[in-house]
Amino acid sequence: MSLSGKNPGKRLKKLRIITIGAGYFSAFHVNGWLRNTDAEFVGLVDMDTEKARAVLVANGADLNSIAVDSDAIEILRRLQPDIVDIAAPPSAHLGLIREALQNSATVIICQKPFCTSPKEAREAVRLASEAGIKLIVHENFRFQPWYRAIRREMDAGRIGEVYQITFRLRPGDGQGKDAYLSRQPYFQTMERFLIHETAVHWIDTFRYLLGEPDAVFADLRRLNPAIAGEDSGLFIYRYGDGRRAVFDGNRLVDHVAENPRLTMGECLVEGAKGVLSLDGNGILSFRAKGTQRGEPLFSPPSREGFGGDCVFELQKHVTDHLIKGTALENEASAYLRNMEIEEAIYRAAGEGRFISLTEGTDD
Known part of the structure; x- marks a missing residue:
């Protein structure tokens, strides 16, 4: 329109x-x-x-x-x-x-x-x-410029057949009794935290990059006793063709970055022809299979605002x-799927098994 x-x-x-x-x-x-x-x-x-x-x-x-x-x-x-x-x-x-x-x-x-x-x-x-x-x-993380760049490189065949995407969330802001109080104090009282508030961004971003998963597994933990919800854990998307997407999150641990909230962590996209690597400064590099050094492909035009100006x-x-x-x-009609996957992640963590995301079946 x-x-x-x-x-x-x-x-x-x-x-x-x-x-x-x-x-x-x-x-x-x-x-x-x-x-x-x-x-x-x-x-x-x-x-x-x-x-x-x-x-x-x-x-x-x-x-x-x-x-x-x-x-x-x-x-x-x-x-x-x-x-x-x-x-x-x-x-x-x-x-x-x-x-x-x-x-x-x-x-x-x-x-x-x-x-x-x-x-x-x-x-x-x-x-x-x-x-x-x-x-x-x-839901703005899929609009972060490095994920748009990753999608372009994947679509262009830079890494060939895609095997796995892994994101390690390490913002380093979750230690101690004063965790989150200076910026978003309501984080401390959320009964569902890491997945519901934060990892939902990668529930969506993995779908943007790889499409719809068939099943999901999760393991969640609360490390900081000062908060109500989980602040550490992982979830795994499983695809019918063998691909996987892995979110590995720990809000208490940091990563190498001038601003740890820019990317909030580090990402690898692995394929038959090589690996795309995103560092904490928003720089995307490519290392071809069989080589020892990566080459920079992309640097964000701006590090101001939030997340590469994704808002x-x-x-x-x-x-x-x-x-x-x-x-x-x-569109919200499509975003409902993220909410369904979030529920499946909490269920998977509670039951300790993969949960099917195909209607009418369980693994």
Whole structure:
């Protein structure tokens, strides 16, 4: 779908955007919208309006041209935005989606974790489908530039037949009683943590790179007694053709990186012709089979923002879809599969076996 009408070469207007929520990660949303030349950022909502204004000021926004309000329903009705960007807690998602569907939104983008349960998520998808409105989940890791580069190299046959992808998550931020308190303190009380909050990014990214797995295995542990949920563990995707994807996560251990939160770890993509290696600085290298040294293939154009500027890239992906009619990723209807796989991972960890992801069968 394009908003440029019958003449795709002529722009009618910039897309009007509001963001709901002004927490830690919302600042990356606001920054991305302000830099998007196809977007007009017109409103920011938070119960704490002073916090919202501080986010705008920190990002150099003109406070005179952006509405700040504590009432999401009022600002939706008053501003009638084209894109509603929901960065509020999951408990608010379904209600805000209902309101956005009634107030002229062309696209709704909703942060992950998406809603409070698969049941709520399916209801949100149903409502958006009935209204004919695109509902997108803000799952941004697949938009990190190194994963786009890995996909290009795989598609071009650089490593030949793909055998395995392994990602080692090592952000080093999970030790001690004060773990996570300075940035996202609610992490400490999440009963499901490593997979639900963090590894879900690789549940999605592995699907982006390799397609749909047939079965999954998991082993999860809690190492830091100061938190409620698991903070260490692994899951394995098994594919019918012999490929595997392995996520190996430990939030207490760090890795070599100027900024340990840039990639959050290291990745290997192994194939018949060689290996792609991603380091902690976002540099992708290739080592051909039988050789001793790798050659750099890719370095991120920016290390500012979050994760190689993946928030901006996801937002640009959405505005390009609306303006140019380009294909759209991350629709909520497809994201439901990530939630199903997450449930299977926790079940696999509880039962100590591979769980089939093929409907109606178990391994």
